[in-house]
């Protein structure tokens with residue numbers, strides 16, 4: 001399902017926030033997640049079929065949310081993985097804590113792209129759409145970096 005462009009997603013999120021504040025009926029009206037995404041990148045994969053992706057989701061709201069699924073034209077299947085004791089495990093969902101961050105970074109949580117529609121090359125951009133329990137979908141432009149890209153040093 002690909003319903004929204006980048007602008008539509010932002011407008012939808014804004015409309016929901018306004019509706020929540022407009023009711024003024026209860027404290028829960030202001031208890032909502034407020035998500036944004038940064039530091040997204042994909043290391044150029046060595047494989048023709050599989051790739052990993054990393055990003056950070058920041059929640060400035062006072063309610064948690066959960067990342068439930070990820071879609072993209074770049075791959076037939078994308079799953080969210082956790083790394084537990086050095087072993088990858090598929091996660092049903094990952095929590096974005098209230099006033100906190102969900103970090104997907106090399107060696108930890110990551111997106112797993114399977115059945116790539118084409119092999120991503122450095123310099124290209126992969127578009128992914130993140131889906132959440134509460135928030136509307138977020139569209140993210142994910143630049144393809146070198147296979148050994150280190151976000152801390154920037155190369």
Ligand SMILES: [Cu+2]
Nearest residue numbers: 081088110112
């Ligand atoms: Cu994995």
